[in-house]
Amino acid sequence: MSNAPDTRPGESEEATDKVPDSIAEGVDEEVIESNRRLFTGWQWALFAGLAIAYSAFHLISLNVYPMETWSFRIVHIAGALILGFGLYAGSRFADEGHGKASPVWLTWISYALLIPALYALLQVFLMQQQISSGALRIEPQTETWHFGYPLLLATGGAILLSWCYRQVRSKLAPSDLVLMVCAMATAGYLILIYGTPLRASTGTSFAPVGISLAALAGSLLILEMTRRLTGLALVVISAIFLLYVFFGPYLPGFLGYPGLSFNRFFSQVYTDAGILGPTTAVSSTYIILFIIFAAFLQASKVGDYFVNFAFACAGRARGGPAKVAIFASGLMGMINGTSAGNVVSTGSLTIPLMKKVGYPSKSAGAIEAAASTGGQIMPPIMGAGAFIMAEVTGIPYTEIAVAALIPAILYFVSVYCMVDFEAAYKGMRGMRKDEIPLFSRLVKQVYLFAPIIILIAALFMGYSVIRAGTLATASAAVVSWISPNKMGILSILRALRLASTMAIQIIAVCACAGLIVGVISLTGVGARFSSLLLGLAGVSQLLALFFAMCISILLGMGMPTTAAYAVAASVVAPGLINIGVQPLVAHFFVFYFAVVSAITPPVALASYAAAGISGANAMGTSVASFKIGLAAFIVPFMFFYSPAMLMEGSWMQILRVGATATLGIVLLSGMVQAWFFGPIKVWTRVLMLIGAIFMIYGGIYTDIAGLAIAVALFLMQRKLYPKEDKATASSG
Template structure:
């Protein structure tokens, strides 16, 4: 009996990549609670898949079932349900504080009773919203100026809802329950979310949708939106931290204090009722960010969950190890490939660091990389996944939604910049490995390339996705086909997806989607403030004034604002906010829309590795055990080319595939040489040896000339690089020599 060849899907090298990460404040239910919450998450994700593809139970059975939605749903109603479902799931799954499994939880019964007491006004407000629906269906004319209706909305709906919402949020900060127990305060907040949704669906179903922002808007819209805003911000705090909540709070404060501010920050005085009657519409929370999260983002989260359930993610990482593991510093190069691929799909740099970094960071340390360098490589690679077409961490879909530019045009334009970024990161880690004399991994530590090649069909879901998109299928149809194909190809592996696995994949998708939905809704608050106060237009005027002095200065200022607004936020939210504030100003400067939006998109993404608030770097430092600030500085250094590439868009539009094939090809080649020289100069390693400081300076200067894109500058760059090569080969300068200042005692 001969020994069986190890199955590549069973190799321990990628073990855990597809495991679900458990957050510190995540509840871990057991028994009937586990099955109930799992069922809710499954139904939530499956509802989106059905709604996006226009499939309902009645279509399959031919039987109309009361109270079940029919598809396609009305757009605003779909988005309201999308947010409300995430709120309910989010509150029962994520506690207000982190759990300490080593300490016994001391519950306070009085807080339980207070939460139960607050449930009464929450249910009362929900019942009032349903009663309003019956009144309107019975022919009652609803408007915002009838005194009787105002009384109903304030005292039957608004006041009970605000008491329950505000009281529930405050109680939840002090309330403690076991990790496997449902907290009454969180259940209360979920009911409040449903009350907000029930009212808005009822009122927006009438002509009252057109009255938002006017004196005719029912006061209930403002009260529901105020409660909904508080719920969204509280859930965002639980799943994404305080950064975005603080920024949203600052913007909300600006609405009511902006008329006191001087200069371009001054805004007209806006009453709270008028503002909140508009913020929960497509001008704010239900606008572009929620439009994308309710369609493209959740669809690709479902796709990622199917890849995870079918263990295809394991294969991606194993394939990367087989292809690049033997090279010097192999695990770092594997991180570039695997993290870029996985990060493209999952839409969050920090989340991807946790998923793939738990494997790649220890291996990088094992072959000789420093702790901070190991974390920095993973952070830079995971961040790069957000700019990798065709999915770009869902950023491409938000850009298409905001700009109106076809998705395929955006995906094609992103190819060369993404290649430049990953080529630069590759050179950085390769030169670092060369300086340190690192080896690759041994053959017996790696999967066999030949064996992995036999499973290359597992790339089919990605190939089908790309092919369908460029064949003209809609993004929803292409994503659905790719998701189905992930289940189909699993039947050719030991991890066949049956009905239980498919249900599990939908459950995973429902849970995975909560963070990004909350973040997109919270970003919608900021977008609403920007659009309703006009601060974006005033910022555009500021950029125009700076451009009168220097366009480069205006671009640098725009870069700083985009990075600042993106700090602490996932890709989608960071870009949405930056696109609302910075991009219109760049367009006013005469920069093409696509170029302007790519500019802010890149810098919003790069905020994840930019000190001092570098979420991806901090997540990597947590795994590597390095100092977070040192890791963020190292990741900034490794990703340095990405901070230059957006300026290339401005000076050389061929980088974005605009121009003749010759122009595009020349721009790609010269820019690639440029990032090679930049990496050599930053790392101090050039053509097989360490470079002296003045050679490094010359290489960086040559890189900047090559990246600019003109014939003259290309020739200057080539000349400087050639001079550096001659100095290196002929004179062999001492790389450890330092510049001495004469005359110093």
């Protein structure tokens, strides 16, 4: 008996030793895209220095020495283009089996294009001297023949050459060097001219022709960078809108418009009416700041901790890794800003583990895609969507974050129930105790959540978004000093470099979306869509909402969330407001469908990324993720019929609508998965659908009817499957 106390602690310690300290590793590692260059030596040092300087420039400009607004946004875009053309190739690399290296003559042609590019850049300096000497404007011939045409020749030629130029991954292509010089020349000229009274002439026949030529070159550079980083979807949509500018006058019906000349359109599109408008305003302030914040979290390995914490909390529940994916992807996706990027970072860990406990490849990929997409609607950051909404609507950011709370809860409750019911239906297990980290160990590092808590607290204490974001970024570095992954000077510099690399894609996308927004505002096509919705609303408001849903999803297909929302908000939201929908409701309606376009067949970026990891069929995965995320297609209609869902109304109304809608979502999930405390029959599924619709609708009488159906179904299923319910309860 005297030896018993000695052996038990030993056994306990041995059992504890078998428990892994960490199951998630590499979540915070930098993702290297297939067309990303991997420099060495002085080239690596050069681009690392440029990236650090780019992030530092934004922190200093936003907090210490503010810059003139248009100039700041032009530098913001130009810096991303220069870094982007340096880091991302226009075609695949020859040293990775994608054809032979380009012949020497192609290299010499590329270097030859440097001559007009450098000549255009030289002209910017000469024009600056003329303006400084008192010239009121530059000679049109100088702007055309000595600046504009050489710039367009170098830009167009280098873009074409970059499509077919192949080389080793560690070298900079000369065609991309040309594009970097063109980006500098474009930005330099626009900053110069917009700093004079000539800025007021944009959009008129008196505007300098150089603005139009520089804007055209800048638009081509933005479109090419967008193609390299996100594919052709957004580029094709942008090209269609640009063609509409010049061919719109020849179109019949409501699509026709009087027309704009080349000079009137392009002299105005690179202003705050287009590329420098709301999308770039947000990307140059809030988005870049929160990307720096995310990079600091990543550098201190907080992403690994988030995923490990999720495993410790939910790993042992039935279908554990799937529930972990919901929590982890929700946390990461809130900050990440792109559904597909979040799938890649967390899905590489969660998808294989889901398959391990019994989920088919298709379901594993679909769950991760749906959860990662949900991160974009999770307050307080909402993948940067909240900031664009605040900029576009003028509604305070804190109101938007609060309004997003109930819809986000409904979405994640739906995904959780879908996952749980599927796990119960298929008899899946959770992870064993020795397969997941101990919660008691991880809870000792709960202080790693402090930067996010500080961010939320600062925002609701009335600090500006910029000040709160900067404070949270600084706190991420400070908190790391008491964690195992301390951030020193090198780690901070690495975070600044990583932030610039992460920001390039979203900056290019926002600038490209700004180009589309410019077309919409300058041609008036948004107003014509509004009149179409108004006509449909005369027949049925539900029909008008359904049409708005289809347009929002269509415009968002193949695009990152921020661009999808920016475009849909310009085209669809004004029309919804004109038919009587409140501005907050209209923009949330559009935002939700722009977000879920990432899991909507046939072009579902998040689902395709998940399918690439799981090895399942891409289209099958997108259909499955559509089913799992079904609530996101219903919740926006709830905004319209129950504004209390967006915190509009008394607290009693908000609580009632929130509670009954949650129960309705649970019934809907059970209907989809054919499980509710046991398997259900076809007629039961129909009854569940009716009960779900009643409670989701939000009226008092429909809520009572829906509750009656839910209670009756619950009692019936408990009576039919008492043993199964006990078994599932013990395993869940």
